[in-house]
Amino acid sequence: MAEVVHADVLKQILIRLYVEDLIRCKRVCKSWHSLITSPRFINRHLNRSYNEDRYYNEVSNRRVCISHRHCSLVGSSNGLVCIISCISSRKVLVGNPLTREVRQLRLPGWMNHSPPVCSGFGYDSSKDDYKLIVGVEKRKN
Numbered sequence: 001m002a003e004v005v006h007a008d009v010l011k012q013i014l015i016r017l018y019v020e021d022l023i024r025c026k027r028v029c030k031s032w033h034s035l036i037t038s039p040r041f042i043n044r045h046l047n048r049s050y051n052e053d054r055y056y057n058e059v060s061n062r063r064v065c066i067s068h069r070h071c072s073l074v075g076s077s078n079g080l081v082c083i084i085s086c087i088s089s090r091k092v093l094v095g096n097p098l099t100r101e102v103r104q105l106r107l108p109g110w111m112n113h114s115p116p117v118c119s120g121f122g123y124d125s126s127k128d129d130y131k132l133i134v135g136v137e138k139r140k141n
Helices: 005-014 019-026 032-036 039-055
Strands: 074-076 082-083 091-096 099-103 116-124 129-136
Touching: 019 032, 032 039, 082 116, 091 129, 099 129
Parallel strands: 074 116
Antiparallel strands: 074 082, 082 091, 091 099, 116 129
């Protein structure tokens, strides 16, 4: 006879898993998928991971390598990595190396004509959102 696990106990178990294991757990049922993909669960899992990283130096599975020389790392925040790819086409990609999910950002039209001089990527806690900052040289008329 199968026993039911209380929801709070299930959350405490899932919050301790590695991201790779959570990805597999999302396929168990719809309720687990909803829980694991909810912003609240993601934030709690991320905070727990950060707290564990303070005490353990082994973070080798979190390293990112860029092997393409036409790409540059803009920055990283909360496990997300921002890369400017294919300098001639100005693609900006934000990805999560652990889940292998990547999204391409829409850029304003003026970026197609002005190469970035400096850039940065980070998390804005006041807006609960990520920001890409790009600096370009002023065009001479």
